Amino acid sequence: MAKVIDVxxxxxxFAQGNSEQARDLLKAFCQDNLTNLNQWLRLGIVEEQLGTKxxxxxxYQHCLSIGSHSPQVLLFAGMFFLNTNQKDKGLALLSxxxxxxxxxxxxxxxxxxxxxxxxxxxxxxxxxRNHYTELSQINLKQSSHCNGALWPQTHNENWQYLTENQKxxxxxxxxxxxxxxxxxxxxxxxxxxxxxxxxxMSEFRQITQDIEEQGMPYVDEKFADKSFEKLAGSKNWTALxxxxxxxxxxxxxxxxxxxxxxxxSIDLYGLNEHxxxxxxxxxxxxxxxxxxxxxxxxxxxxxxxxxxxDSGCLTVExxxxxxxxxxxxxxxxxxxxxxxxxxxxxxxxxxxxxxHPDLTLDEQTAIQQSFNARQTWLxxxxxxxxx
Numbered sequence: 153m154a155k156v157i158d159v160x161x162x163x164x165x166f167a168q169g170n171s172e173q174a175r176d177l178l179k180a181f182c183q184d185n186l187t188n189l190n191q192w193l194r195l196g197i198v199e200e201q202l203g204t205k206x207x208x209x210x211x212y213q214h215c216l217s218i219g220s221h222s223p224q225v226l227l228f229a230g231m232f233f234l235n236t237n238q239k240d241k242g243l244a245l246l247s248x249x250x251x252x253x254x255x256x257x258x259x260x261x262x263x264x265x266x267x268x269x270x271x272x273x274x275x276x277x278x279x280x281r282n283h284y285t286e287l288s289q290i291n292l293k294q295s296s297h298c299n300g301a302l303w304p305q306t307h308n309e310n311w312q313y314l315t316e317n318q319k320x321x322x323x324x325x326x327x328x329x330x331x332x333x334x335x336x337x338x339x340x341x342x343x344x345x346x347x348x349x350x351x352x353m354s355e356f357r358q359i360t361q362d363i364e365e366q367g368m369p370y371v372d373e374k375f376a377d378k379s380f381e382k383l384a385g386s387k388n389w390t391a392l393x394x395x396x397x398x399x400x401x402x403x404x405x406x407x408x409x410x411x412x413x414x415x416x417s418i419d420l421y422g423l424n425e426h427x428x429x430x431x432x433x434x435x436x437x438x439x440x441x442x443x444x445x446x447x448x449x450x451x452x453x454x455x456x457x458x459x460x461x462d463s464g465c466l467t468v469e470x471x472x473x474x475x476x477x478x479x480x481x482x483x484x485x486x487x488x489x490x491x492x493x494x495x496x497x498x499x500x501x502x503x504x505x506x507x508h509p510d511l512t513l514d515e516q517t518a519i520q521q522s523f524n525a526r527q528t529w530l531x532x533x534x535x536x537x538x539x
Contacts, residue, residue, distance in 0.1 A: 157181040159191070175202060182211075189219040193228060197268060200232055208232060216245075220537050223249040223256045224269070231272045234279060243283050244533035246276045254305070281308035287529060291521035298515050300326045301522070317469045320486035322447035323523075329510050332469040332489075334452060334482040338509060341418045342480045345456060348414060349478040355408045356432075356458050359392070362404065363434050363500065367392040370433065380442070388439045394430040398423055411502075421451035421505040423523050430504040437461065437499075440492045446485030450511060450519055455481040456502040461495020475501060482506075 157180055165174035175198050182188065182195050196211035212229040219225040226249030234242025249256050257277030260270040284306035292298045302311060302324055313319050315330040336342040345352070367390035371380045383389045393401050394408070394415075405412050420427040435441065446453070455466065457475040465474045466481060468489040473481055483489065493499045507516055 157184065171198070171202065175199065179207075182214075186214075187218055189215065189222065189225070192218065193222075193225055196232070197228060200228075205236060209236075216537050220248075221252070223253040225249075226252070227256055227269070227272050227276055231276055241536040241539065243279060244536040246280055247283075247530070248533055248537075249276075250280060278308075281306050284526075285309075287526055288522050291525050292518050297325060297327050297511055298518055301519075302326075303526075315487075317488045318449065318484070318486050319445045319488070320448045321445055323450065323519075324448065324486075325450050325508075328449055328508055330449070330484070330487075332484055332487040333471055333473065334484070334509075336480055336482065339480075339482060339506070341414075342482075344414060344417070345480060346478055348410065351410050352414070353458065353478075355410055359404065359407055359432075360459075360500075363390060363392040363432050366404075367432070367434060370431075380444075383439070383441065387434075388436045389441065390434040390436075391431045392434075394432075395427045396429055396431070398426045398428050400426055415504065418504075419507050421507050423520050423527075427504060430502070432458070433501050433503050435464075435491060435493045435499045437493055437496050441490055443467075443488050443490040445488055449484060449486035450508050451505040452482055452508060453485040454502075454504050454506060455483075457481075457499070458502060459498060459500040461493065461497035461499060463495045464491075464493040464499055466491050475499065 157177060159181065162174050162177050162181065165171075165177065175195070178191065178195050178198065182192050185191060192211060192215050196208055196215055199208035199211050209232070212225075212232055215222075215225045216229055226245045230242045230245030230249060232242070233239075233245065257273055257280060259265055259273035260277075262270070265273075284303055285308040288301065288303055292301050304311075304319075304321055304324055313324070314326050317332075318330050364387075367387065369383070369385050369387055370389045370391040371384045371386075392404065394405050394412070395401065415427070415430060420430070422428045455475065457477050457479065460475045460477050463474075465472045466483070466489065467473075468483045468485075469487045475481070511519070
């Protein structure tokens with residue numbers, strides 16, 4: 153009968169300084185307990201401390217096979233591979249851990265955590281910030297508007313927002329004109345919408361029921377931001393997309409030919425040949441989208457109201473604007489903004505984005521290349537979990 157290995161005995165050997173004997177016993181325990189993630193991670197850390205590279209790699213690779221859901225596993229494994237000339241794999245694992253827990257690169261600030269964890273947290277943050285910053289700059293031309301472009305969550309140098317109440321949290325171009333509400337006169341297509349609104353409204357009436365039946369909660373129930381807790385996973389804020397993440401919803405588009413033709417004549421924001429996002433947004437009576445900042449400032453957001461109650465408004469940096477049927481509102485959602493439907497009727501607006509008017513075609517292309525290079529790298533990371 154095989155001898156049962158006591159974890160307490162392993163602990164005692166480590167406490168006595170018998171690291172190699174403890175390691176051997178721990179290795180035997182792990183072989184008998186293939187799904188014990190804590191002990192396998194412990195084995196990887198011990199092997200790394202003892203300088204046994206091949207055994208360390210095997211232990212961490214097994215950790216990834218049973219515990220790729222753990223930011224701590226991804227942190228330790230990522231830093232090991234990064235420090236053993238497997239840079240691509242190390243960075244991929246670290247970034248996957250960061251996606252799961254944005255606090256991972258700040259664990260070093262917690263003095264109650266063990267030193268090995270804190271040290272790896274600190275150097276992981278440095279590595280990720282350097283990598284993401286280098287990745288974003290490869291494709292961005294140093295033009296007047298793209299100069300100084302940065303990704304706020306991962307930029308590798310100290311910086312600050314230049315305009316009060318404007319805090320895009322994904323991508324930021326400090327050189328762009330910052331203006332919360334833009335005048336409709338700055339966009340020729342606004343008048344085209346007004347002139348053609350009756351036929352657009354006729355089309356809209358044919359799909360109104362689909363917003364309720366086919367629309368999805370705009371904020372997923374897993375959304376981490378607690379500010380949207382009351383709307384996350386709820387159809388109190390519903391979206392029926394014509395385009396989502398650059399992918400067309402063809403069945404809906406085919407039922408809105410006049411609207412789609414008009415939209416295609418506008419300089420819509422996108423990262424491929426399609427607009428990035430176009431959707432009907434339904435906000436039920438009495439609902440409130442709390443103050444928040446948008447993702448970036450290189451595009452502007454447009455509301456075209458189709459159904460509006462007798463009260464309710466959009467507020468952008470303390471500027472309140474009431475929705476009026478057919479009357480466009482163009483605003484920069486990287487400024488703090490909120491929406492509140494205080495009426496007893498559901499509100500429906502068409503929402504889409506246009507490029508910031510000051511960006512040239514070359515600058516638009518450079519931004520697209522930067523976003524797509526970043527996304528391509530992100531999409532390829534998971535292959536390193538099994539390699």
